Amino acid sequence: MAEHYDVLVVGAGPAGLAAARAVASHGARVGLIDAQPRAGGQVWRYDVRQPAPRAARQAIANLRGVELLAQHSVVAAEASALRVETPQGSKLLSFGSLVLATGARELLLPFPGWTLPGVTGAGGLQALAKQGWPVEGRRVVVAGSGPLLLAAADTLRKHGAHVLGMYEQASPASVASFARQLLAWPARAWQAAGLRARLAGVPYLPGSFVRNAHGVDTVQRVDIDTPRGVRTVECDLLAVGYGLVPNTELAQLLGCALDDAGKHPRVQADALLRTSVPQVFAAGEACGIGGQAVARIEGAMAGHMATGHSQAAQALLPRRDRERRFGALLARHFALDPRLHKLADDLSTICRCEDVRMGDLAGFTDARAAKLATRCGMGACQGRICGTALAELGHFPRSGARPPIFPARLATLAGLATLSSDDA
Numbered sequence: 001m002a003e004h005y006d007v008l009v010v011g012a013g014p015a016g017l018a019a020a021r022a023v024a025s026h027g028a029r030v031g032l033i034d035a036q037p038r039a040g041g042q043v044w045r046y047d048v049r050q051p052a053p054r055a056a057r058q059a060i061a062n063l064r065g066v067e068l069l070a071q072h073s074v075v076a077a078e079a080s081a082l083r084v085e086t087p088q089g090s091k092l093l094s095f096g097s098l099v100l101a102t103g104a105r106e107l108l109l110p111f112p113g114w115t116l117p118g119v120t121g122a123g124g125l126q127a128l129a130k131q132g133w134p135v136e137g138r139r140v141v142v143a144g145s146g147p148l149l150l151a152a153a154d155t156l157r158k159h160g161a162h163v164l165g166m167y168e169q170a171s172p173a174s175v176a177s178f179a180r181q182l183l184a185w186p187a188r189a190w191q192a193a194g195l196r197a198r199l200a201g202v203p204y205l206p207g208s209f210v211r212n213a214h215g216v217d218t219v220q221r222v223d224i225d226t227p228r229g230v231r232t233v234e235c236d237l238l239a240v241g242y243g244l245v246p247n248t249e250l251a252q253l254l255g256c257a258l259d260d261a262g263k264h265p266r267v268q269a270d271a272l273l274r275t276s277v278p279q280v281f282a283a284g285e286a287c288g289i290g291g292q293a294v295a296r297i298e299g300a301m302a303g304h305m306a307t308g309h310s311q312a313a314q315a316l317l318p319r320r321d322r323e324r325r326f327g328a329l330l331a332r333h334f335a336l337d338p339r340l341h342k343l344a345d346d347l348s349t350i351c352r353c354e355d356v357r358m359g360d361l362a363g364f365t366d367a368r369a370a371k372l373a374t375r376c377g378m379g380a381c382q383g384r385i386c387g388t389a390l391a392e393l394g395h396f397p398r399s400g401a402r403p404p405i406f407p408a409r410l411a412t413l414a415g416l417a418t419l420s421s422d423d424a
Helices: 014-025 054-061 122-130 148-158 172-184 186-198 249-254 292-306 310-314 317-333 338-342 367-374 386-392 410-423
Strands: 003-010 030-034 066-070 073-077 081-086 089-100 104-106 139-144 162-168 204-206 209-215 219-226 229-234 237-241 244-246 280-282 349-351
Touching: 003 014, 003 292, 014 030, 014 054, 014 066, 014 089, 014 292, 030 089, 073 249, 089 249, 089 292, 089 410, 104 122, 122 139, 122 148, 122 237, 139 148, 139 209, 139 219, 148 162, 148 186, 148 237, 172 186, 172 204, 172 317, 209 237, 219 237, 249 280, 280 292, 292 310, 292 317, 349 386
Parallel strands: 003 030, 003 089, 030 066, 089 280, 139 162, 139 237, 162 204
Antiparallel strands: 073 081, 081 089, 104 244, 209 219, 219 229
């Protein structure tokens, strides 16, 4: 028997929190689903040592009237219901309307040595540090692209890491142009200035990227391509992230159309965040990378729309459109250097889960054929790392999603089989 909600919101990050609050403000029964034990998503992930940002504390405190369904991982979707797995088992949640606030994940690109222990994503190491993984006193190199590098370095430094440098792949001219245009967004300019002030003494080198990582049992040094030549830096940890890509798997299962004009699809939604599936709305990074401000505005819009209050949603359109322009600015100024696509060779591992090398994929033109022959993308991450990297490298796009979205217990899968049998 499914438990019913007027509106279900998937994802308890900034977009999901705003959506749930908007739904509750109209008196509807709303369930806020998240796989983590606490609300906040990736950007406001709970930190065991540092207090949450004021905006996060306020957003979570404003969840009056919202049922927070923590540690609920969505594994499958029906026409008007979601199958979720919890620590106690699995259950079916039905809905009148659904808001997808599924956020984004980090883009990782292969290079020699990227699978060494101690090499993580920039956001990945930030999350580990927040959860208590020891970084105090360790020498860390942070590299990749975008504002996430500064945020990650700031978190690591707060947790006692010795950040050796931040290496941004975008050119010095592009970064300088972005900084000048940032003045049109005063709040973001102040945020960036505050981050840079807290990171005083940590070098920030644009036009630089990690070429190799070296070590035996763990990373010990990295080669960094800079405008002044290759620099070798000894370190204990390397955090490399090349921006974010939307999480669209649940939207795909529901049959929502995707905008796949670029290398990484996003959920296709109209100006008022309606997807191609009736009563399913999408907000935030799932609709394209735009940042926290966009996520919060679109979350509120989607919550209003899910309860039939379109005028309240329309009132937020000017603010949303302005913040979306900032996302376009980011994409333009931090576009990836083509040299990053050529770092991996035939011997470089591309699929960590199944130990598949780049050379093993030679001759394949689609993800399904490659998967059948090499098991590439069939591991625990379900192709989220290798499939996204291969799409960025221009090999082939990821294949469509199918249940379970995440690894699930056999008992949960049995529930899916029973549900399908009942429907038949």
